[in-house]
Amino acid sequence: MAKNASGVESGHEPVLLAEIVAALAPLAGRRVVDGTFGAGGYSRALMKAGARVCAIDRDPQAATFAAPLEVKYPERFQFVAGKFSELDSLCADAADGVVLDLGVSSMQLEDGGRGFSFRRQGPLDMRMGATGPTAGDLVNGASEKALAEIFARLGEERRARAVARAIVAAREKAPIATTTELAAIVAGAVGGRAGPIHPATRSFQALRIAVNDELGELVEGLFAAERLLTEGGRLAVVSFHSLEDRIVKRFFRPQVTASRHRPPRPTPAVAWKDVRRAVRPSAEEIAANPRARSATLRSGVRSAAPPRPADVAGLGVPVRAGWEARR
Numbered sequence: 001m002a003k004n005a006s007g008v009e010s011g012h013e014p015v016l017l018a019e020i021v022a023a024l025a026p027l028a029g030r031r032v033v034d035g036t037f038g039a040g041g042y043s044r045a046l047m048k049a050g051a052r053v054c055a056i057d058r059d060p061q062a063a064t065f066a067a068p069l070e071v072k073y074p075e076r077f078q079f080v081a082g083k084f085s086e087l088d089s090l091c092a093d094a095a096d097g098v099v100l101d102l103g104v105s106s107m108q109l110e111d112g113g114r115g116f117s118f119r120r121q122g123p124l125d126m127r128m129g130a131t132g133p134t135a136g137d138l139v140n141g142a143s144e145k146a147l148a149e150i151f152a153r154l155g156e157e158r159r160a161r162a163v164a165r166a167i168v169a170a171r172e173k174a175p176i177a178t179t180t181e182l183a184a185i186v187a188g189a190v191g192g193r194a195g196p197i198h199p200a201t202r203s204f205q206a207l208r209i210a211v212n213d214e215l216g217e218l219v220e221g222l223f224a225a226e227r228l229l230t231e232g233g234r235l236a237v238v239s240f241h242s243l244e245d246r247i248v249k250r251f252f253r254p255q256v257t258a259s260r261h262r263p264p265r266p267t268p269a270v271a272w273k274d275v276r277r278a279v280r281p282s283a284e285e286i287a288a289n290p291r292a293r294s295a296t297l298r299s300g301v302r303s304a305a306p307p308r309p310a311d312v313a314g315l316g317v318p319v320r321a322g323w324e325a326r327r
Contacts, residue, residue: 003320007052007085007279010017010241011175012036013106013288013289013291013292014041014042014045014069014101015101015281015285015289015291015292015295015296016238016279016285016292016295017041017045018044019279019297020042020045020099020236020238020297020326021046021049022310023234023236023276023279023297023299024046024051024097024099024234024299025049026070027049027050027051027052027097027171028049028050028051029050029052029091030050030051030052030096030154030325031051031052031053031094031095031096031097031098032046032052032053032054032088032095032097032098032099033053033054033055033056033087033091033097033099033228034046034053034055034226035056035084035087035098035099035221035225036084036099036100036101036102036107037055037056037057037062037065037066037079037175038065038101038107038239039058039105039107040055040065040066040069040223041066041229042099042101043055043069043077044101046097046296047069047073047077049324050206050233051076051083051097052075052076052077053077053078054074054078054080054091054093054095055069055077055078055079055080055088055089056080056082056083056084056087056091056168057079057081057082058081058082058083058084058129059105059108059128060081060127060129060130061107062079062081062280062283063079063081066079067079072135074119074240075161075173078091078198081117083221084100084217084221085216085217085218085220085221085224086220086224087221087224087225087228088224088225088227088228089224089276091228093106094228094229094230094233095228095229095230095233096227096229096230096232096233097233097234097235097236098228098229098233098235098236099235099236099237099238099324100194100223100225100235100236100237100238101238102130102218102237102238102239102240103239103240103241103244104116104208106291108128111134112124113137114126114127114164115134115135115179115190115228116179116204116208117179117204117264118179118180118182118183118186118198118200118201118204119183119198120179120180121179121180122178123136123177123178123179124136124139124176124177124178124182125178126204126207126208127211127212127214128148129212132211133211134211135207135208135211136175136176136244137208138150138207138210138211139167139176139207140171140175142307144164144165144325145164145166146167147163147168148150148161148163148164148165149162149208150206150207151164151202151203153206153318154205154206154209154215154243154318155203155204155207156202156242156243157190157202157203157204157206157207159189159190159191161287162189162190163185163186163189163190165189165234166185166186166188166189167182167185167186167189167290168278170185176304179204180181182198182200182203182204183198183200183204185198186203186204186311187199190203202295205241210241212312213245214244215247215317215318218244219247219251219310219312219317220246220310221313222235222248222251223307223308223309223310223311224245224256224310226271226272226302226307226308227307228263229302230299230301231300231302231304232302233301233302234299234300234301234302235272235300235302236276236297236298236299236301237297237298237299238295238297239295239296239298240294240295240296241294243276243316243318244294245298246315246316247316247325248298249278249298250254250314250315250316252272252273252275252298252300253275254270255258261317269303269304269305269306270303270305271302271303271305271307271308272301272302272303273300273301273303274300274301275298275299275300275301276298276299276300278296278297278298279297279298279299280295280315281293281295
């Protein structure tokens with residue numbers, strides 16, 4: 001496990017680590033951007049394989065795990081605080097590889113004070129960075145219709161309307177302040193069904209995605225990687241739910257340029273080649289690290305085609321009133 005500058009272990013195990021290194025190989029002497037540094041699991045493996053790494057993370061806690069690497073590898077490691085959607089400006093030199101590990105990390109989930117987990121009591125925060133509206137602001141301020149759309153579209157919660165209705169009824173009595181309080185309200189609305197998946201899982205996922213604009217960040221990050229990578233450069237993305245995976249899958253595909261509803265347009269040059277089939281963790285990895293069970297890796301190689309303008313069209317990004325993936 002990774003340790004920060006004070007020797008504290010992160011508790012985070014990077015998923016599909018060997019597969020990521022293989023997808024980005026060869027690495028000796030290559031410059032790779034780790035767009036989601038976290039506790040540094042991928043960065044360590046990439047440097048062990050000989051790469052030079054520019055690491056990015058918007059979570060302030062990540063800097064403490066980067067500090068020892070900056071000391072150990074002063075010539076081969078650089079950490080930059082920021083969002084991976086801006087990776088082509090944060091790591092301005094041309095790159096040979098980019099890796100993105102989407103979603104929330106184990107260390108974020110395990111810190112009750114961050115508000116990501118319905119299993120640990122804490123404030124309704126859920127921000128990956130240190131600025132902007134919190135989940136509490138959204139839960140206590142958004143309309144019932146807006147909340148239902150968030151839960152339905154970003155969490156794929158079947159009982160989204162019931163969850164939104166229950167939240168609005170509860171907050172009329174008093175503001176909803178903690179994760180466990182919200183989890184109980186959601187469980188009551190969903191039905192509190194027994195099983196391995198907590199009934200609040202989808203609703204908490206939806207709130208986290210909305211608070212951090214995760215799908216908008218993903219779209220921008222993918223196109224930023226397309227701009228930054230040189231011909232032959234490799235992009236590897238690990239996603240953890242169907243919304244993310246659908247966006248990544250469609251991003252790698254050639255753009256659809258004609259339909260029966262619109263006149264045909266010139267076919268653009270294909271930006272990605274050697275796009276690999278989805279890779280999922282082995283049974284052994286899932287047994288050792290249950291977080292890996294929903295992980296999917298997709299990767300491709302940059303062609304010589306010019307980068308495309310960033311555009312959400314055709315990527316399957318859900319849009320709702322008040323939350324819009326940036327264009």
